[in-house]
Amino acid sequence: ELKVEQNPLFLSMQEGKNYTIYCNYSTTSDRLYWYRQDPGKSLESLFVLLSNGAVKQEGRLMASLDTKARLSTLHITAAVHDLSATYFCAVAPPWRGGSEKLVFGKGTKLTVNP
Amino acid sequence: EAGVTQFPSHSVIEKGQTVTLRCDPISGHDNLYWYRRVMGKEIKFLLHFVKESKQDESGMPNNRFLAERTGGTYSTLKVQPAELEDSGVYFCASRLRDREGEQYFGPGTRLTVT
Numbered sequence: 299e300l301k302v303e304q305n306p307l308f309l310s311m312q313e314g315k316n317y318t319i320y321c322n323y324s325t326t327s328d329r330l331y332w333y334r335q336d337p338g339k340s341l342e343s344l345f346v347l348l349s350n351g352a353v354k355q356e357g358r359l360m361a362s363l364d365t366k367a368r369l370s371t372l373h374i375t376a377a378v379h380d381l382s383a384t385y386f387c388a389v390a391p392p393w394r395g396g397s398e399k400l401v402f403g404k405g406t407k408l409t410v411n412p
Numbered sequence: 413e414a415g416v417t418q419f420p421s422h423s424v425i426e427k428g429q430t431v432t433l434r435c436d437p438i439s440g441h442d443n444l445y446w447y448r449r450v451m452g453k454e455i456k457f458l459l460h461f462v463k464e465s466k467q468d469e470s471g472m473p474n475n476r477f478l479a480e481r482t483g484g485t486y487s488t489l490k491v492q493p494a495e496l497e498d499s500g501v502y503f504c505a506s507r508l509r510d511r512e513g514e515q516y517f518g519p520g521t522r523l524t525v526t
Binding site: 338339341342343346386388398399401402403404405 | 415416421443445447452453454455456457460468470471503505507514515516517518519520
C-alpha cells in the first residue's frame with residue numbers, strides 16, 4: 299500500500315529565510331504532485347514531477363524528485379508573506395489501466411512572518 | 413474557462429440526516445474524482461468516475477455513501493444517514509481523458525455533522 303509522509307506538518311518562518319519541506323513515499327510511483335491550498339480555496343497545482351532527478355522552479359519555490367530515495371523536496375527561497383498556505387504532496391501509484399487515485403501527505407501549514 | 417465548482421461550500425446537519433454534495437467538473441473532463449479530508453488526517457480518495465461509470469470506488473467508507481454521475485457531467489455524493497465521523501472536507505477533482513493530464517480540484521465542501 300502506498301503511503302506518503304510529509305514533514306514538517308507546521309512551519310513558521312521569517313520573511314527572507316530559506317526552508318525545505320520533505321515528502322517521502324513508500325512504493326514506486328509514476329508521478330508526484332505538489333499542491334498549494336489557501337484557506338477556503340481549491341488545491342492549486344504547483345508542480346508535476348515525472349522522472350528521477352526532475353527539478354522544477356517557479357518563483358521562490360523549487361521542487362525536486364529522487365525516485366530511488368522515494369523523496370521529493372519543496373524548497374522555499376527567501377520566503378515572503380504571500381507564500382503562507384498549506385502545501386500538499388500527492389503521489390500517483392504506477393499506472394495499471396485503472397484509476398489515477400492520488401495518495402496525499404498530511405500537508406504542511408506554512409506561515410511566513412514579517 | 414471555469415474551474416471545478418462544488419456546492420454547498422458549507423453544510424451543517426444533525427446525525428441521522430441526509431446531505432447531498434454536488435460537483436461540477438471542468439467542461440469536457442471525462443474523469444471525476446471525490447476525495448475527503450477528515451480533521452487532522454490526509455486527503456483520501458473516495459471514488460473515480462469515467463464519464464458516468466464508476467471506475468474505482470474502493471475508497472468509499474461504507475454503504476451510507478452513494479455517488480452518481482448521471483449523463484457524465486456533474487456528480488452528486490449523498491450521505492444517508494450521516495454520522496459524526498463523516499465530518500470533514502469533501503473535494504472533487506476532474507481530469508481530461510488523457511491519463512497524462514493533471515487533476516484540477518474544486519474548493520471543497522465542509523461538512524459538519526452534529
